Amino acid sequence: MxxxxxxxxxxxxxxxxxxxxxxxxxxxxxxxxxxxxxxxxxxxxxxxxxxxxxxxxxxxxxxxxxxxxxxxxxxxxxxxxxxxxxxxxxxxxxxxxxxxxxxxxxxxxxxxxxxxxxxxxxxxxxxxxxxxxxxxxxxxxxxxDHTPLATLTDREMDVLRLIADENQTQQIAQKLFISVPTVETHRRHLMQKLGVKSVVGMVKFAMRYGLVS
The missing domain is CATH 3.40.50.2300 (Response regulator)
Known part of the structure; x- marks a missing residue:
């Protein structure tokens, strides 16, 4: 290595x-x-x-x-x-x-x-x-000791910011140069890590931590 x-x-x-x-x-x-x-x-x-x-x-x-x-x-x-x-x-x-x-x-x-x-x-x-x-x-x-912030990868942070900025899945895929299924996978992982069940929950988390302007 x-x-x-x-x-x-x-x-x-x-x-x-x-x-x-x-x-x-x-x-x-x-x-x-x-x-x-x-x-x-x-x-x-x-x-x-x-x-x-x-x-x-x-x-x-x-x-x-x-x-x-x-x-x-x-x-x-x-x-x-x-x-x-x-x-x-x-x-x-x-x-x-x-x-x-x-x-x-x-x-x-x-x-x-x-x-x-x-x-x-x-x-x-x-x-x-x-x-x-x-x-x-x-x-x-x-x-x-249990805040999910530190568990997010850089790519998950990118996706979370774009979701919080009201970008749709296709827009996120285009901006990050990744496929739509990959965006959906990141979205599922985010919900699991953040312990939320919807986009609203992700947006609230992003706002709490100042991830959106």
């Missing part, structure tokens, strides 16, 4: 070095580079391919969220794991809405970082327990 290639992005050299030490000790992980200016990331990727970008949320010039949005357009196969010191649920929901694959507080330890990298490598999303607890505090109906 090929190593998962990580590109680290932070404007503080001490944090970059710390991340390199922590993440570099994870089995089957290769640190392919460190960047202290997020404006350089796209150019760097032409020289140094990466599977996952671990990026500080509050980068100057181009924020982590802005970078994640750019990468969804130019390098949709690359996953973005955002790290932050701030416990701001509005920003968390915005990161979820624009499609960041993961979101963690910087105080997270090596074990949780490893869980995140493994999840993203498997095509899953990952939000640290601290993040899920913050979201749950705003909605008593959510149980942090």
């Amino acid at each position: 090929n190593a998962t290639r990580l590109l680290l992005v932070d404007d503080h050299q001490l944090i970059l070095d710390s991340l390199q030490s922590l993440l570099g000790s994870i089995p089957n992980v290769e640190i392919v580079g460190k960047v202290n200016d997020s404006r350089q990331v796209l150019d760097r990727l032409t020289l140094t391919p990466a599977d996952i970008i671990v990026c500080d949320l509050h980068m100057p010039y181009v924020s982590g969220i802005e970078l994640a949005m750019q990468l969804r357009q130019s390098h949709p196969h690359i996953k973005v794991l955002l790290l932050t010191m701030a416990e701001d649920t509005r920003t968390i929901r915005e990161a979820i809405r624009i499609g960041a694959a993961g979101y963690m507080l910087k105080r997270s330890g090596r074990d949780e970082l490893e869980k995140a990298i493994v999840a993203l490598t498997q095509g899953k999303r990952y939000f640290s327990s601290d993040i899920l607890e913050l979201l749950a505090d705003e909605d008593d109906a959510l149980v942090p």
Whole structure:
């Protein structure tokens, strides 16, 4: 199995070095580079391919969220794991809405970082327990350990957003370049994972997490 290639992005050299030490000790992980200016990331990727970008949320010039949005357009196969010191649920929901694959507080330890990298490598999303607890505090109906958010794949998130934006099955298939039966399969999986029985339930979930504008 090929190593998962990580590109680290932070404007503080001490944090970059710390991340390199922590993440570099994870089995089957290769640190392919460190960047202290997020404006350089796209150019760097032409020289140094990466599977996952671990990026500080509050980068100057181009924020982590802005970078994640750019990468969804130019390098949709690359996953973005955002790290932050701030416990701001509005920003968390915005990161979820624009499609960041993961979101963690910087105080997270090596074990949780490893869980995140493994999840993203498997095509899953990952939000640290601290993040899920913050979201749950705003909605008593959510149980942090059982929220379905982290179980959704990137493609399921794409389908969910388009459903919430009132796209019909055929439109979703055209926009995502997939077949109608594939859209229907994603729809069934979404209902199962979200524990809902209708499109209305999916839309309510999407609105709760800020997945639609």
